[in-house]
Amino acid sequence: MxxxxxxxxxxxxxxxxxxxxxxxxxxxxxxxxxxxxxxxxxEAFQNYSYWKADSEIKSGLYRDHEKRKKEIIDQKINQYLEKEITIKQINDNLxxxxxxxxxxxxxxxxxxxxxxxxxxxxxxxxxxxxxxxxxxxxxxxxxxxxxxxxxxxxxxxxxxxxxxxxxxxxxxxxxxxxxxxxxxxxxxxxxxxxxxxxxxxxxxxxxxxxxxxxxxxxxxxxxxxxxxxxxxxxxxxxxxxxxxxxxxxxxxxxxxxxxxxxxx
Ligand SMILES: [Zn+2]
CATH class of the missing domain: 3.40.50 (Rossmann fold)
Incomplete structure (x- = not known):
């Protein structure tokens, strides 16, 4: 920037x-x-959550793609709100x-x-x-x-x-x-x-x-x-x-x- x-x-x-x-x-x-x-x-993290959930399901970790996607999105947003990750780190996946x-x-x-x-x-x-x-x-x-x-x-x-x-x-x-x-x-x-x-x-x-x-x-x-x-x-x-x-x-x-x- x-x-x-x-x-x-x-x-x-x-x-x-x-x-x-x-x-x-x-x-x-x-x-x-x-x-x-x-x-x-x-929606925020659509692309990131789609592929992350996809690979997790292929590895047998999860079953429900939609549900897992939502969890991944919520997790990212909470990590930002809790100041665990910066806006630059957010942008890495947005x-x-x-x-x-x-x-x-x-x-x-x-x-x-x-x-x-x-x-x-x-x-x-x-x-x-x-x-x-x-x-x-x-x-x-x-x-x-x-x-x-x-x-x-x-x-x-x-x-x-x-x-x-x-x-x-x-x-x-x-x-x-x-x-x-x-x-x-x-x-x-x-x-x-x-x-x-x-x-x-x-x-x-x-x-x-x-x-x-x-x-x-x-x-x-x-x-x-x-x-x-x-x-x-x-x-x-x-x-x-x-x-x-x-x-x-x-x-x-x-x-x-x-x-x-x-x-x-
Ligand atoms: Zn016209």
Whole structure:
């Protein structure tokens, strides 16, 4: 994790998204407003517990895979809460889409709101609420908001043109204002105490980094307690739209320029 100070704003830059936990650990149960291509809302230690339980069952130590998985997850979380293991040790066994669940389960973070491009029809994680999905809200602390297109698009099927338009508009005021209003619907005090979290794969076209109107983004930067940025170079490559040339370093450098301007 690299700590950078830009005009009095602190940003923490990490490679893998789950490493942001190292920065979030020092916070005071803030909210997180996250911009990401993916929702990153898988249950903590899904991958680790799956394979560990699998090998234990093959060695004849246990029989019930689901039950053993749950025990392994609970054990990891308790070890952290009892301060037997550090956040770095947690990250050794956490995937880059399992950190949000971990952060709310150990009460590091209060509520997470994710504005993502990738949408899930349902979630197996009981801590996740999909906004505009099929289920009722039960005070879940991870809120996924993945609108299929930009606000106001009335096409019944969002086509290729929509995909580019949506990517290009990622930071435009009318996009972020809508997301912010949705977050406030769930928690009116959300933006009184929050961390701005950005995964570089949220940016899929060059134009997405040069919005026409982005006062809202600048305000989000200014009023945040601090910012975390995940480089995720491979995800950036995979999520790029055809014909676009971006990489994590270009995105980071442009974000730093915007942060600099926002702080004036
Ligand atoms: Zn559309």
């Amino acid at each position: 690299k700590k950078i100070s830009v005009n009095k704003k602190t940003l923490y830059v990490v490679e893998s998204h789950n490493q942001v936990l190292e920065a979030w650990e020092s916070c005071t149960r803030q909210n997180v407003f996250s911009l990401d291509f993916h929702t990153d809302s898988r 995937k880059n889409d399992e950190h949000l669940d971990f952060s709310v389960r150990v009460d590091m973070i209060d509520t997470v709101f994710i504005l993502s491009k990738n949408s899930n029809a349902s979630s197996s994680n009981p801590n996740v609420y999909i906004i505009d999905g099929r289920n009722n809200y039960r005070n879940q602390r991870i809120l996924e908001y993945s609108p299929p297109c930009i606000p106001g698009c009335e096409k019944s099927i969002h086509d290729e043109k929509c995909r580019y338009m949506r990517a290009d508009s990622s930071l435009e005021d009318f996009v972020l204002d809508t997301a912010i209003a949705r977050a406030k619907n769930f928690k009116s005090s959300f933006f009184e105490n929050y961390i701005l979290d950005i995964d570089c794969d949220f940016f899929n076209t060059e134009k997405s980094l040069y919005p026409e109107n982005f006062e809202t983004f600048k305000k989000l930067i200014r009023e945040s307690d601090f910012i975390t940025i995940a480089l995720e170079p491979e995800c950036v490559k995979i999520c790029l739209l055809e014909g676009c040339r971006l990489n994590s370093e270009i995105i980071l450098s442009r974000l730093i320029t915007i942060i600099e301007e926002s702080q004036i």
